[in-house]
Amino acid sequence: MDAAERKDILNRYLAHARQFDEVAARRESNGQSAEVIPIPIQAPLRELEQEPTMREIEVLQLISEGLVNREIGQRLFLSEETVKSHVRHLLAKLQARSRAHAVAVGFRRGLIA
Numbered sequence: 396m397d398a399a400e401r402k403d404i405l406n407r408y409l410a411h412a413r414q415f416d417e418v419a420a421r422r423e424s425n426g427q428s429a430e431v432i433p434i435p436i437q438a439p440l441r442e443l444e445q446e447p448t449m450r451e452i453e454v455l456q457l458i459s460e461g462l463v464n465r466e467i468g469q470r471l472f473l474s475e476e477t478v479k480s481h482v483r484h485l486l487a488k489l490q491a492r493s494r495a496h497a498v499a500v501g502f503r504r505g506l507i508a
Contacts, residue, residue: 447488447506454481456507459498 447455450471457467464478471478482494489504491497501507 441490443488443490443504445488447485451481451485451488452501452506454478455485455497455501458482458494459501459507 453471454467457470462470464475464482467473468475468478473481482497485491485497486493489497489500491500498507
């Protein structure tokens, strides 16, 4: 999803929120009550300085499935050291603090499903 699509979605959300507020205000003026449950708006995703490679995305997908480096290496026919290198690069590229954070970022960015 690019920045324009994100902005369009946010604008539609804000328009719906305004419409809901108007309806709620009309209901309150008629003696009815309505409660608005706020939805936190995430900060827009920053552009990545460098996109992950296809192999790094494969590693990320396997991390999301709960595999450890040794198992990822066996699955992709890589050494454990090579997998560690891919994980380090992923963490840097996704600006993630941990493997779990990298998976969360990967899901948010649509890199993995």
